[in-house]
Amino acid sequence: MQARHSIFRTGFVHAALIAYTLISLFPVFLTVINSFKDRNAIFRAPLSVPTPQTFSLIGYQTVLGQGDFATYFQNSFIVTIVAIALVLLFGAMAAFALSEYRFRGNTLMGLYLAIGIMIPIRLGTVAILQGMVAANLVNTLTALILVYTAQGLPLAVFILSEFMRTVSDDLKNAGRIDGLSEYSIFFRLVLPLIRPAMATVAVFTMIPIWNDLWFPLILAPAEATKTVTLGSQIFIGQFVTNWNAVLAALSLAILPVLVLYVIFSRQLIRGITAGAVK
């Protein structure tokens, strides 16, 4: 009796989870399969997979021919990678200072850096734009990199200092006795040990940067500095009646996220589940 009840319950749970999984994946699946079909097939049978008769790459040809997607991708890569590198370096340094040394104002400094976890940087946009205009940085990737570095730092410092507290003091003190400077202790002893935490922070930092629309729209809307998110937004806006092109552009925009997710999903999910509850 107990066993039958439990099988029934497990079956119900699986049914519910499968149903929700379908809801999550269906829109993405629909977009990708239709991007490989000709226009008639998109409308006649939106839910069927492309067959040899309906297969067509016309959408991709339009996108790659008309839009400047190579530049957009390059811009997004540069901005994301440089910003992540700066967040990790500066964040780890600050986290080390806060977790390793006791000095006056330590707690206050920690709180100051934590403000940015809850208060979104977007609210300062009016003055950020003003500042970027004054510094002559509008329509440069530098402006975006600076903003994203500032945006990523609070959470990075917070997560990394939690991890740095777990690095053994004996190890650091042994280093000090061997005559290592504080800088070598940080770069040669501590950094290698917190690499897993750095990977988690990198993934967390990357997603909002890659997907952001607000700051590219306001700080760097020029053709040469468009990111892929802004580029596809504008491209799709212009080609809104060309369904092949729209679906192909969407699929191309999904692709890098999908690839990275497949590679990093374990890291990301472990990061959320471990970092969330201590």
Added chain:
Amino acid sequence: MSNATSLQEGQPTARRPKRWHILVFLLPALLVYSAVMILPLIETLRLSLFNMVDGQPTFVGLANFQVLFGDERWAHDFWNALKNNVIFFIIHMCVQNPIGVALAAMLSIPKLRFVTFYRTAIFLPTLLSFVIVGFIWKLILSPIWGVAPWMLDLVGLKSMFAPWLGKPGSALIAVSLISVWQYVGIPMMLIYAALLNIPDEVIEAAECDGVTGWSQFWKIKLPLILPAIGIISILTFVGNFNAFDLVYTVQGALAGPDGSTDILGTLLYRTFFGFQLQLGDRSMGATIATVMFLIILAGVSLYLFVIQRRMRRYQF
């Protein structure tokens, strides 16, 4: 200077030399963070107290806020955006978070198979950009393509279909549900982590007392994951009152139809940047940003000082 050092040297516990490395470690992060985040935020708050009078920026006190709350031209847009934003938030709280908790509860059943697959798949939409999500749903809900009516037909509800995004009455709900679809993964993951962290002894003790299944979830697990529910609530709150991208992608900067999906983020964008015939207005933009700041600050303070205090100390 030399006096001071000699004095200190005379003391039994000689002060350590100035530890410059602490400053070196802190400085880069502090500089970027202060210059690009904190100072602009303060400057924005300050700008909200100024406006152009005869071409000169002049201190006007709270006049900008009076205009925003009371002036015919501004107040209508502002209260509309605030009301929509509140509805947007309520829909998230009532749909996204319960679904997230339910999914997490199912995923955390011991010895359930394919958990990793479900988790990975359900979390996927969270990683997509608003641009992708917005356009995909725009296409699916479009009456031209006919995917949504076709699917409703499968369950015999075809007559229910309407161009939801195009109707003032349903557009806000449709946009909110798209956002819920995208973000349900975050509450799911956080609650899932909290559920896994409940010690086995607690569950075993409950089972010994005959508390199982539903009543175990309601009486034992739910109280223990309340702190995590607090965290997802405040994250939802901050995210919702700061939202912009999805509405901009799906409905454009005017947040149509007829302003029915206008939220504070889109209002800020239009006000500050201008749109079509409307010129950008920096002071009023800063004023709206300040109001958003105060709303978020109020929410965060309520959480930190009232809600979190009542629960056990919790770190995330």
